[in-house]
Amino acid sequence: MAASMAALDIASMPRYRRYFEHGQTLFLSLVTAERRPWLSDDAAKAIALIALREARRHHPFVHHGHVLLNDHLHLMLSPVTGVAIPDLVGSFKRAVLARLPCESHGHGNRLWQRRYYDHVVRDPDDFARHLDYLHFNPVKHGLVSDAGSWRWSSLAMWQARGGYPSDWGRLEPKDMPADVGE
Numbered sequence: 001m002a003a004s005m006a007a008l009d010i011a012s013m014p015r016y017r018r019y020f021e022h023g024q025t026l027f028l029s030l031v032t033a034e035r036r037p038w039l040s041d042d043a044a045k046a047i048a049l050i051a052l053r054e055a056r057r058h059h060p061f062v063h064h065g066h067v068l069l070n071d072h073l074h075l076m077l078s079p080v081t082g083v084a085i086p087d088l089v090g091s092f093k094r095a096v097l098a099r100l101p102c103e104s105h106g107h108g109n110r111l112w113q114r115r116y117y118d119h120v121v122r123d124p125d126d127f128a129r130h131l132d133y134l135h136f137n138p139v140k141h142g143l144v145s146d147a148g149s150w151r152w153s154s155l156a157m158w159q160a161r162g163g164y165p166s167d168w169g170r171l172e173p174k175d176m177p178a179d180v181g182e
Helices: 002-006 042-058 085-099 124-140 155-160
Strands: 025-031 061-068 072-079 117-121
Touching: 025 085, 025 124, 042 061, 042 085, 061 124, 072 124, 117 124, 124 155
Parallel strands: none
Antiparallel strands: 025 072, 025 117, 061 072
């Protein structure tokens, strides 16, 4: 088997396809091109949230959580039946590009890495681990010492619903995935 695999011509292999079944929840990570920190500007983060709402209008999904950092963002969502994830992600990226002034990032049409990371959430424990990871990410990256003080995440929304205690995010959660989609 290994010999036949070694003889395989990479160029003849089919394009990479993502595994997804409708009704599933996804954890997505999108990274800026060359990890440029153009999202470090609060106005750029606000534009990204507006673009996310616009993408949601065109490609409906249930929004479970988000966090925007300086050079990447994480989302947890459940697309509505018939929504293709690549279309949703592409719509979001185009909406950001259309709204972000060129001088704020200075790199033409290349804001994002071409690919993005996706993870199909498998069960309620996996959901909780990835949501914790998403909300704790600003602390992990040294942007704040308390996840609750990072305004560019959905943690406050979850706290208002009773999903997290008000003091959550000062200590790293247990069983958190390591470097998901970084």
